Amino acid sequence: MSLQASVCSRILSGAIILSGITAAHADDKITLDVLYTTPGTFNSLQKELAKRFTQTHPGIEIKFRNPVKGYEEAAQEILRGQITHSMPDVAFNGINQIGLFVDRGIGAPLDTYIKKEGGLDKLGYYPTLAKLGTWKGKQYGLPFAVSTPVLYVNTDLVKAAGGNPDRLPGTWPDLIKLGKAIESHSKSPVTGLYYQWEQTGNWLFQTLITSKGGHMLQPDSCKIGFNSDAGKWALQTLESFGKSGMPNLALGQARQSFVSGTIGIMADSTSYVAAAEKQINGTFGFKTMPFPLAAAQGRLPAGGNVAMVLSTDTKRQAAAWEYVKFVTGPEGQTAMANLTGYMPGNKIAVEKADLLGNFYASHPNHTTSLKQVPVLGEWASFPGENSLKIIEVIKDHTEALVTARDNAADTMPKLVQDVNALMPAECR
Numbered sequence: 001m002s003l004q005a006s007v008c009s010r011i012l013s014g015a016i017i018l019s020g021i022t023a024a025h026a027d028d029k030i031t032l033d034v035l036y037t038t039p040g041t042f043n044s045l046q047k048e049l050a051k052r053f054t055q056t057h058p059g060i061e062i063k064f065r066n067p068v069k070g071y072e073e074a075a076q077e078i079l080r081g082q083i084t085h086s087m088p089d090v091a092f093n094g095i096n097q098i099g100l101f102v103d104r105g106i107g108a109p110l111d112t113y114i115k116k117e118g119g120l121d122k123l124g125y126y127p128t129l130a131k132l133g134t135w136k137g138k139q140y141g142l143p144f145a146v147s148t149p150v151l152y153v154n155t156d157l158v159k160a161a162g163g164n165p166d167r168l169p170g171t172w173p174d175l176i177k178l179g180k181a182i183e184s185h186s187k188s189p190v191t192g193l194y195y196q197w198e199q200t201g202n203w204l205f206q207t208l209i210t211s212k213g214g215h216m217l218q219p220d221s222c223k224i225g226f227n228s229d230a231g232k233w234a235l236q237t238l239e240s241f242g243k244s245g246m247p248n249l250a251l252g253q254a255r256q257s258f259v260s261g262t263i264g265i266m267a268d269s270t271s272y273v274a275a276a277e278k279q280i281n282g283t284f285g286f287k288t289m290p291f292p293l294a295a296a297q298g299r300l301p302a303g304g305n306v307a308m309v310l311s312t313d314t315k316r317q318a319a320a321w322e323y324v325k326f327v328t329g330p331e332g333q334t335a336m337a338n339l340t341g342y343m344p345g346n347k348i349a350v351e352k353a354d355l356l357g358n359f360y361a362s363h364p365n366h367t368t369s370l371k372q373v374p375v376l377g378e379w380a381s382f383p384g385e386n387s388l389k390i391i392e393v394i395k396d397h398t399e400a401l402v403t404a405r406d407n408a409a410d411t412m413p414k415l416v417q418d419v420n421a422l423m424p425a426e427c428r
Contacts, residue, residue: 079241124348141306143345189395208234216380235408299377
């Protein structure tokens with residue numbers, strides 16, 4: 001039977017009902033233009049999800065754009081696409097970029113679609129994680145791959161230095177001290193402690209601030225909030241990493257060093273857990289531990305990405321919603337968690353034994369992220385046209401601290417001045 005005849009046959013039998021979209025002929029297929037980032041992590045997953053989706057939605061085809069390296073690069077492509085009328089229908093964007101897009105008129109609110117499905121709870125989303133996809137009271141994105149900051153621990157190196165990998169120190173000065181002990185007790189050159197400071201969107205810089213109870217932006221305001229005691233502490237902590245002799249490694253270089261057994265403790269995103277386990281393959285003891293909170297009111301910014309519908313055409317929006325609902329639903333999230341270290345945003349996937357329940361029971365390194373859900377908070381997005389430029393400015397100042405080229409006391413006034421210069425007038 002031909003593809004066209006097969007599709008027609010299924011329609012006549014009433015097997016395909018897709019939010020009012022009926023594909024009577026193969027030519028009526030809707031081809032969705034989809035953009036995602038981080039190809040090394042998501043290539044195989046995205047292809048697998050598209051395959052599963054189209055098997056049950058033959059009226060929709062998924063066509064991926066060439067994936068881009070990171071969230072900032074994706075944002076630039078989407079913003080250019082708005083000008084040239086060539087935006088993707090679906091995009092997997094950094095959680096911190098929702099405001100950047102919506103304030104520019106990019107992104108379709110999903111509230112009506114969600115209501116027709118019975119609401120977020122019926123669809124299975126964790127309320128805390130679903131909230132990450134909101135902007136100004138509307139739902140623009142749904143959690144696809146959520147990450148939290150954790151500590152990656154080489155238990156062999158920690159034990160050799162006299163430490164207890166099950167009870168790591170809870171402060172950065174003590175972790176730095178343990179890192180130096182790891183270096184002195186190792187028979188070969190190693191880095192005791194490494195902090196992945198260059199994470200996209202200044203994520204791990206923001207993490208230090210929020211873990212101390214501070215804010216990147218003032219609550220209920222667009223003005224900067226990091227010029228605070230928590231912000232000063234964060235800069236001082238970064239300075240202490242630089243003074244400790246911590247090398248300045250690129251993100252991929254640091255991760256490769258850890259799985260090679262030459263880093264004792266590494267602060268990083270849970271997005272790398274699955275790959276790390278596979279690459280280490282039992283050559284040394286590996287476990288993840290929670291990121292240290294420096295204050296009782298401390299929070300951790302949720303990282304990762306949300307799936308957004310960018311199409312403005314009604315029929316394409318409806319088809320795009322079906323795809324977003326699938327990849328963020330129980331089946332899509334089960335595949336995502338199995339193939340990456342990211343945390344699923346759908347509790348149905350987590351709670352069902354035949355989906356992820358058994359997986360988490362046998363993969364304790366992945367559960368660290370889930371345990372941190374109660375303390376998750378916002379990954380701040382800077383307002384205005386210079387949002388992406390501000391990220392780069394903060395990155396430059398951060399690098400100067402971790403490479404011991406500058407100190408925290410001198411950095412704060414310069415950082416405030418440089419960021420404010422790029423903020424909208426009403427936010428200064």
